[in-house]
Amino acid sequence: MTWEDFPYFVILCCGLWLLALVLLTGRKKTTEKISILLVVAGTLTLAVFITGLWISLERPVFRTLGETRLWYSLLLSLISLIIYFRWKYKWLLAYSIIMAMVFLIINYFKPENFDKTLMPALQSPWFIPHVIVYMISYAFLAAASFFGIIGLFLSYKRKSIESTMHLTDNIVYTGFAFLTIGMLFGALWAKVAWGSYWTWDPKETWALLTWLIYLLYIHFRINKNNNIKLALWILAISFFVLLTCWFGLNYLPAAQNSVHVYS
């Protein structure tokens, strides 16, 4: 399986997910069950493609931005499925698969994946845990930003958002824990590969900034009487910083010499 087969998988996966989205709007229990099955089927399709690609490339599929987007789509749908089974949030599921589809479609039009090689610095047992933990974290924090938007919407409508906030906080805590682990794995790896655990490389700076802003949110939420709208706005900004760290970095003047810009 190679990138040439990608369009078929995108069409199949997005087809299943789109159908699931339509069925999710229904109110009957059976349609909801069918739509969940469709989401699972779409997720499996993607998993099969990633596995095939890994085998054909003869190296882990984590190197290029395009490849991280594949994982992100997969993990986003997986995590929202888990949250669905635990708390029955079907709107989160809908939002997550829309996001996952957006990332697949970006990959379809701008694959950024032509390179088969893996530079020596990336050949390390740390490579897979570092990237996968970050992708899990990003998927959780995307879910948190979804609830943040719902929360903002509800609070401007002056409706009760206590249960939404409870869930949002839990998801932020989980995402933040993964973010911390991903960053520390990065530091431990950097020590082995480059001799320093922290060099203020632009990607590191932005990763720290992302971490600090979520840290800010967590501390701000300790006192539940604090302004909730402000908390939710912090959450919205956090996700924007996260996306800048992930994609936007290549366009920033400060990042021209970053060791994390690979393609």
Place this chain on the structure above:
Amino acid sequence: MNEQQTPEKKSGVSSWKYSEGLFVSLILVFIGLIIEFATGGKGTSMPAWPANLLILVLFIAYIVVFYFLVNLPLKKWLSGVPVAISAICTFAFLVFLMGFIPQEATNHSSPLMTRLGLNHIVRSWPYLLSSTYLLFVLGLTIIRRIRPFSFKNISFLLNHLGLWIIIVAGSLGSADSMKLSMVLSRNIETIAAYNSQSQAFDLGFRLQLINFTIDEYPPELGLLSAKTGKSVNPDATRPEVKKGTTTMMGDWCVEITNFIENAKKDSAGYLPAANPGAPAAYITAKKHLQNITASGWVCSGSPFVNRQDLMLSDNEFIAMTLRKPKKFTSEIRAFYDDTQESFQLTVNKPYKFKGWTIYQSGYDEQMGKWSEISIVQLVRDPWLPVVYTGIFMLLAGALLMLWTGRSGTKKQQITI
């Protein structure tokens, strides 16, 4: 303080919250900017051993003494959430600036930026003051939470103390860490290692390169535009050069009929070489649905053999890319007094020797696999075990946080 106020209404420090916290943090940044400006933008420098240890001891003592001497409202405020948030905010703001402003002084940097320390934020006074303040309030918070000690606080402690240790040991230890590089050649015992300012150091041992090998990826073929010299379709997969394979490149069906990994050029074409050469391949390209063919040798070129492209038409040509390194390894012999020791170095697999960690860092990239030299990096960081203690505490804290989630911090809501 106004003593006539009713007990319900808090006054003075007891009523301080976010605005006062932000005010203190911003004042510190402002003072930092003034000092930085007044000292000509030279920045700060960390003192080395043993002065940094003394600073650490004094800093801890100061935090502890301050905690036990100062009055309750001030202590409560300084170790509370609003101050923590203001301190994180200011620190995050400095990191934010770092994320936008290139952090190296170049000829283009404006004098004002340099003078205010904005292109060397980590070494600037505003950074020093606001990170010290962050550590100070974090320290107070930690003391408050360990008294009395309870296992419910373990997640809090691992996270906060872990972070405190990482920042303190990382910053104070920076002056004691050394990063040197050595250029090793075959048959020569090298003594001198150099730092980034080209200062030479004698480390008391000598290193010699015994052998240097590179595993390389196969070269690839690229379809390039004759006008721009750039790839016709940058997103297209570039076929690897393997004998007997056929692939489509744009409108062309390309067959690789011969491939010599190490070739020299001869009047008749390319032949396998015993000495340093370059990879070369014979390819035949047919334009899809048209009767146009082109064939000939392509060669990626090297310092020993010239590059050779194959013109397909007036607009397009095929070129072979340089081989990329997959793995490079140095076999090294180290001499220390009368003993010697041999070891292998490769990227991601450093070797510890006489208190130094030795890393494979580079080679002569022009010469590629024929490189006669290997560049190694020697790193010494005596504070590393302390930093790692912090890192592993924070890791454990993060794992606990996954387990407990938001509920793990419920106690915090009551105490603040």
